[in-house]
Amino acid sequence: MRAAVMTNWNLTVEDVPDPEPRAGQVLAKVLACGICGSDLHMLKHGAEQIRLRDELAVDAPPDPLAPIAFEPSRPLVMGHEFCCEIVDVGPGTGRGRVGDVVVSMPGAFDDRGMHALGYSNLLPGVYGELMVLNDELILPVPGGLPPRHAALTEPLAVGVHAVNKSRIERSDASIVLGCGPVGLALIAALVNRGIGPVVAADFSPARRALAEHFGAHVVVDPREQSAVAAWRQADGQRPLVIFEAVGVPGMIDQAMRAAPRDTRIVVVGVCMQQDHMQPAIGILRELSMQFVLAYTPEEFAATLDLIAGGAFDLDPLVTGTVGVDDVPQAFADLANPEAHAKILVEPGR
Amino acid sequence: MRAAVMTNWNLTVEDVPDPEPRAGQVLAKVLACGICGSDLHMLKHGAEQIRLRDELAVDAPPDPLAPIAFEPSRPLVMGHEFCCEIVDVGPGTGRGRVGDVVVSMPGAFDDRGMHALGYSNLLPGVYGELMVLNDELILPVPGGLPPRHAALTEPLAVGVHAVNKSRIERSDASIVLGCGPVGLALIAALVNRGIGPVVAADFSPARRALAEHFGAHVVVDPREQSAVAAWRQADGQRPLVIFEAVGVPGMIDQAMRAAPRDTRIVVVGVCMQQDHMQPAIGILRELSMQFVLAYTPEEFAATLDLIAGGAFDLDPLVTGTVGVDDVPQAFADLANPEAHAKILVEPGR
Numbered sequence: 123m124r125a126a127v128m129t130n131w132n133l134t135v136e137d138v139p140d141p142e143p144r145a146g147q148v149l150a151k152v153l154a155c156g157i158c159g160s161d162l163h164m165l166k167h168g169a170e171q172i173r174l175r176d177e178l179a180v181d182a183p184p185d186p187l188a189p190i191a192f193e194p195s196r197p198l199v200m201g202h203e204f205c206c207e208i209v210d211v212g213p214g215t216g217r218g219r220v221g222d223v224v225v226s227m228p229g230a231f232d233d234r235g236m237h238a239l240g241y242s243n244l245l246p247g248v249y250g251e252l253m254v255l256n257d258e259l260i261l262p263v264p265g266g267l268p269p270r271h272a273a274l275t276e277p278l279a280v281g282v283h284a285v286n287k288s289r290i291e292r293s294d295a296s297i298v299l300g301c302g303p304v305g306l307a308l309i310a311a312l313v314n315r316g317i318g319p320v321v322a323a324d325f326s327p328a329r330r331a332l333a334e335h336f337g338a339h340v341v342v343d344p345r346e347q348s349a350v351a352a353w354r355q356a357d358g359q360r361p362l363v364i365f366e367a368v369g370v371p372g373m374i375d376q377a378m379r380a381a382p383r384d385t386r387i388v389v390v391g392v393c394m395q396q397d398h399m400q401p402a403i404g405i406l407r408e409l410s411m412q413f414v415l416a417y418t419p420e421e422f423a424a425t426l427d428l429i430a431g432g433a434f435d436l437d438p439l440v441t442g443t444v445g446v447d448d449v450p451q452a453f454a455d456l457a458n459p460e461a462h463a464k465i466l467v468e469p470g471r
Numbered sequence: 472m473r474a475a476v477m478t479n480w481n482l483t484v485e486d487v488p489d490p491e492p493r494a495g496q497v498l499a500k501v502l503a504c505g506i507c508g509s510d511l512h513m514l515k516h517g518a519e520q521i522r523l524r525d526e527l528a529v530d531a532p533p534d535p536l537a538p539i540a541f542e543p544s545r546p547l548v549m550g551h552e553f554c555c556e557i558v559d560v561g562p563g564t565g566r567g568r569v570g571d572v573v574v575s576m577p578g579a580f581d582d583r584g585m586h587a588l589g590y591s592n593l594l595p596g597v598y599g600e601l602m603v604l605n606d607e608l609i610l611p612v613p614g615g616l617p618p619r620h621a622a623l624t625e626p627l628a629v630g631v632h633a634v635n636k637s638r639i640e641r642s643d644a645s646i647v648l649g650c651g652p653v654g655l656a657l658i659a660a661l662v663n664r665g666i667g668p669v670v671a672a673d674f675s676p677a678r679r680a681l682a683e684h685f686g687a688h689v690v691v692d693p694r695e696q697s698a699v700a701a702w703r704q705a706d707g708q709r710p711l712v713i714f715e716a717v718g719v720p721g722m723i724d725q726a727m728r729a730a731p732r733d734t735r736i737v738v739v740g741v742c743m744q745q746d747h748m749q750p751a752i753g754i755l756r757e758l759s760m761q762f763v764l765a766y767t768p769e770e771f772a773a774t775l776d777l778i779a780g781g782a783f784d785l786d787p788l789v790t791g792t793v794g795v796d797d798v799p800q801a802f803a804d805l806a807n808p809e810a811h812a813k814i815l816v817e818p819g820r
Contacts, residue, residue: 171751174749174751174752177728178728178752181697181699181700181728181729183703287757348530350530351530354532369750374750379526379527380530389750389753389754392750392751392754393750393751394751396747396748396749397747397748397749397750398745398746398747398748399745399746399747399748400523400745400746401718401723401738401741401742401746401762402520402523402741402742402743403523403527404738404760404762405738405741405762405763405764406764407762407764408636408761408762408763408764409762410759410760410761410762411753411759411760411761412757412759412760413750413753413754413756413757413758413759414754414757415754415755415756415757
């Protein structure tokens with residue numbers, strides 16, 4: 123099959139062997155999948171991440187649930203946000219049938235162990251034509267929900283999870299720093315939860331327009347007004363939760379410097395480099411920081427339900443659609459926030 | 472009066488004018504006061520802290536409750552952990568009477584504003600013979616409680632507050648990194664709360680002995696076994712809260728690298744320099760971090776009650792007693808953790 127393959131932090135499109143379903147697995151063709159910002163980060167900072175992973179592994183006790191570590195010098199099909207259609211089933215299955223349109227959390231397991239789809243040398247991620255999934259983990263996509271919307275379950279679930287993990291309540295206010303796909307997922311989840319005001323900040327006019335589309339109550343260009351100043355103007359009273367959704371060095375420090383006393387900072391943007399901060403600021407203001415990752419199976423399923431129930435108008439989020447052969451170009455195009463938010467790959471187009 | 476005075480981050484002993492109580496204030500003579508590690512840090516890193524304070528002040532909205540900022544080039548009597556005896560009362564008082572032995576949170580206010588005792592050019596801190604306090608804020612020391620124990624209310628309240636703020640429960644385990652006075656206050660508060668196991672780590676044998684004295688269940692030398700490895704051996708199951716009580720750059724990073732998934736890190740040690748970390752570790756493990764400062768008035772009063780009720784055997788914590796003239800030497804002596812934990816100043820000795 124054709125697939126976008128990462129080897130030594132370079133992305134190329136190649137013919138790779140079709141995956142084969144093992145016991146308990148189904149074979150599926152990818153209908154639509156999203157390109158995730160963390161994949162762009164990984165090409166740039168993956169080597170540092172691998173060094174860190176290997177450093178940490180030295181002292182860590184064995185974890186049978188940890189996915190099998192990938193080797194960056196061996197080919198790896200990236201991608202982990204998807205909707206697909208079952209085209210074959212392996213032995214020991216029974217839930218999914220050929221023709222079913224499904225989503226799943228991007229993990230699979232077999233007799234070899236756990237696989238993080240998109241970060242595995244053994245099972246392909248979703249920037250390709252075919253993939254395998256565990257029958258037990260698939261969720262049927264409700265009839266009538268377009269695959270391009272169902273494929274957004276994964277990034278939107280990241281927002282739902284971060285909002286849950288923040289323990290934010292209706293009596294709290296929020297700020298979202300960065301209105302890329304993660305920031306927009308946060309805004310959508312916060313507004314859906316009835317939180318207000320939601321103050322959003324981004325340098326890009328196109329992304330600020332998307333923040334408004336998803337219901338942010340105040341949207342600022344940080345060159346003109348800081349998010350905290352805008353919150354003070356709009357509210358200034360409620361306990362504040364700041365969601366950091368940029369994920370580059372310096373953002374945590376910036377959020378800490380701007381935060382009023384007792385602010386909770388939720389770190390959602392994935393910064394893959396070493397970062398700095400002034401602990402004294404955290405201490406003087408008694409700040410707290412919650413780092414978050416991914417979502418629970420329940421949150422993933424609930425997000426699919428929210429999408430199917432029409433909670434979000436997702437079309438404006440999708441700013442481009444490409445085939446597998448154009449994935450490397452799409453990675454380059456995503457560097458321009460004015461042009462793009464989420465680019466979908468439709469291998470069958 | 473004689474007092475240990477800081478000017479331009481140098482500590483000298485000088486004759487300074489006696490303070491005078493204003494409306495609502497009492498004049499008190501210091502019976503005993505503790506030397507705090509943060510005062511040692513301030514002499515070393517105060518200039519960086521002032522730069523940071525001034526940077527942050529640019530964007531901050533006015534805060535009428537913030538203490539009046541001190542000017543490091545003007546003399547300042549340091550010290551903020553104390554027990555004293557009222558020797559005179561100003562107008563508009565009525566609670567405190569001459570001869571009363573009292574403690575207070577180290578803050579005072581008058582017609583000029585709020586003053587942080589020990590960090591004020593206007594009102595003296597407690598490394599001197601006399602001080603003023605607000606009549607409304609004083610707490611009587613129960614009869615029979617020695618002033619040298621009552622003076623430890625402040626540092627012990629830091630431990631009580633950090634434990635409260637951590638939201639730790641009896642079903643959780645804890646690690647305390649660093650067994651200086653702050654770490655020991657944490658151990659005392661955790662043990663008093665019925666938390667177990669409490670795993671404590673320090674390079675110094677003398678401080679490890681004090682950790683055992685205050686009830687730590689497992690005490691390790693980090694050169695021989697890491698605190699997390701010791702926790703795994705002793706427990707390894709309960710949700711873990713790590714209290715960072717060292718306060719030097721690199722400790723937060725070290726705690727994050729060692730922490731298992733979902734660990735809550737409580738930052739109690741006051742690091743006054745820029746620090747570094749790897750956000751990716753926080754994200755992969757969904758760590759949280761709570762920075763804490765000081766205590767509430769209720770926690771301060773509750774700590775005095777705990778001490779008066781005999782909850783802690785405090786004598787071994789006090790490793791030295793000096794007069795005002797010997798405060799600079801005591802600062803130097805505190806650099807050796809083998810020789811000292813808490814040195815008390817008794818100006819009347």
